[in-house]
Amino acid sequence: MTGLTHLDETGAARMVDVGGKVETRREATATGRIDMSREAATSIAQGMVKKGDVLATARIAGIMAAKRTSDLIPLCHPLAISKVSVDLVPDATGVTATATVALNGRTGVEMEALTAVSAALLTVYDMAKALDKAMTIGGIRLLAKTGGKSGDWTAAG
Numbered sequence: 001m002t003g004l005t006h007l008d009e010t011g012a013a014r015m016v017d018v019g020g021k022v023e024t025r026r027e028a029t030a031t032g033r034i035d036m037s038r039e040a041a042t043s044i045a046q047g048m049v050k051k052g053d054v055l056a057t058a059r060i061a062g063i064m065a066a067k068r069t070s071d072l073i074p075l076c077h078p079l080a081i082s083k084v085s086v087d088l089v090p091d092a093t094g095v096t097a098t099a100t101v102a103l104n105g106r107t108g109v110e111m112e113a114l115t116a117v118s119a120a121l122l123t124v125y126d127m128a129k130a131l132d133k134a135m136t137i138g139g140i141r142l143l144a145k146t147g148g149k150s151g152d153w154t155a156a157g
Helices: 038-045 054-067 110-128
Strands: 024-035 083-091 094-105 136-146
Touching: 024 110, 038 083, 038 094, 038 110, 054 083, 054 094, 054 110, 083 110, 094 110, 110 136
Parallel strands: none
Antiparallel strands: 024 094, 024 136, 083 094
């Protein structure tokens, strides 16, 4: 089981010890999308969903989720995040979410950015499901990350 950082020499799960790593500025950006009917998308964009402001609520959900990632994803470190932004862009057939998370620390924030996007899109679904139960969430992926031992990375295409 060599080379897998979350497994010890016997194959048991473990949290990686980052205590010896140098603190650096780290940032990650992730994205995802929820597709839906034109009626649902129009209602969200115009603020006409009975449950309230879908985009504002989803933005807050994403920010909260980023801050609580270690409670949701096993073996993630609890982090002192310094920045979380969640942007939600509605269009004629859905909403695209993009989250950026940053900190000065010893481990990256990729999971926090991905969790923020996921929670934001799930919140859109929850608030608009009365309009369209067939909405689909997908395309959740890391767009970029900076900092740390492995350096900077940007998704192709």
